[in-house]
Amino acid sequence: MKRFAAPKPLTPSQIELVLELLDLRQLAPKETAARFNQLIQAGTFSEPQQDAIEILFALEEDEIPDALYDFVDDDARPIVRDALAHEARLSFVAA
Numbered sequence: 001m002k003r004f005a006a007p008k009p010l011t012p013s014q015i016e017l018v019l020e021l022l023d024l025r026q027l028a029p030k031e032t033a034a035r036f037n038q039l040i041q042a043g044t045f046s047e048p049q050q051d052a053i054e055i056l057f058a059l060e061e062d063e064i065p066d067a068l069y070d071f072v073d074d075d076a077r078p079i080v081r082d083a084l085a086h087e088a089r090l091s092f093v094a095a
Contacts, residue, residue: 007048
């Protein structure tokens with residue numbers, strides 16, 4: 001069984017690339033894969049980060065924001081927050 005190392009959090013420059021890839025994947029999946037492979041060849045992401053990004057690609061759209069927050073460092077959180085639309089969730093307490 002393959003062991004997965006915990007990925008280092010994605011930096012702001014890495015998360016910007018991931019957000020680009022996520023936007024592109026819906027319109028051009030082949031181009032997205034090619035771009036991701038270019039980034040891998042350039043050493044942009046560690047192997048554990050690559051695994052985490054591949055998991056992101058497999059998620060449903062509504063699962064991606066929470067998963068992204070799990071993968072980013074504190075400096076990259078504002079980038080994720082600004083780039084993704086969030087649903088407002090309200091909870092009501094019965095009187």
